[in-house]
Amino acid sequence: MSYSYGKWTKYHIMKEDHTLVGYLPKTNILSNAAFWELIHENGTVVIKPSEGSQGYGVIQVSKVREEGYEIHSNRNKIICGKNDIEEFLDKEKYGRKLYLVQQKIPLATVEDCPFDIRVMVEREENSIEWRVTGKLSKVAKKGYFITNIAKAILTVEQALEKSTIKDIDVNLLNIKIENIALLTAYQLREYYQSSRVIGLDIA
Structure with missing residues (x-):
């Protein structure tokens, strides 16, 4: 069996170890349902391409107020509503390749x-x-x-x-x-x- 070098495959391989699983942020394939589940649980999520590298295409989304969300890409930040987030998630670029949505790790x-x-x-x-x-x-x-x-x-x-x-x-x-x-x-x-x-x- 051949294995992809993408993050999604590696995530599942690492999850098989009972020690490593405790260090992994919760991760799912990006979908509207997976996005809303994780952002409701954690307040902030990261969206990234499974095959990406060097931080290309990585976006952070945070809930900042009731029905208000901040999209942080590179140094740019915009505040938008739930409908805008839905349109953002449905953009064509997210349909062309495998994207992941991941629990944000709060860094020191x-x-x-x-x-x-x-x-x-x-x-x-x-x-x-x-x-x-x-x-x-x-x-x-x-x-x-x-x-x-x-x-x-x-x-x-x-x-x-x-x-x-x-x-x-x-x-x-x-x-x-x-x-x-x-x-x-x-x-x-x-x-x-x-x-x-x-x-x-x-x-």
Whole structure:
């Protein structure tokens, strides 16, 4: 059986592991029903193409008041009503490819800019052993909600020191991050057997 490299496929593979499932934001194929279910549950959702990369086509939608919603794309924000959201969801571009709607993860911030941690996991050719080869924190540019457009690249320690996260054991957090990354690599390896490098964004 062949497997797609899209986010939707990877999401289901990772959900099969009882430990990883607790770290995954709830995700569904974009439809009007799935969108309204998630935004009613969480207040904010992210819409993204399953096959997308570099943050292209990623949009955040938030409920800001009764029947009022904010659409945040790149640095642009507009406020609209429920009918406008329905038209937005029905746009042709969302019918041409597979889009996902996902629970928004509230990111910690550095100087009011969200950040996440990119972890690289690699294995040698003909080896089944994975190892973490690098970790860096990406701080989003002012006005952006995704970190693909970064204003700063910091070490994990620098980001945590400057961040809104307080009273945290950095060593224990680093161990936890690496364990999650390695567990993900071993879970995906079963299906993507030729892969030797995996990059993960951990929030």
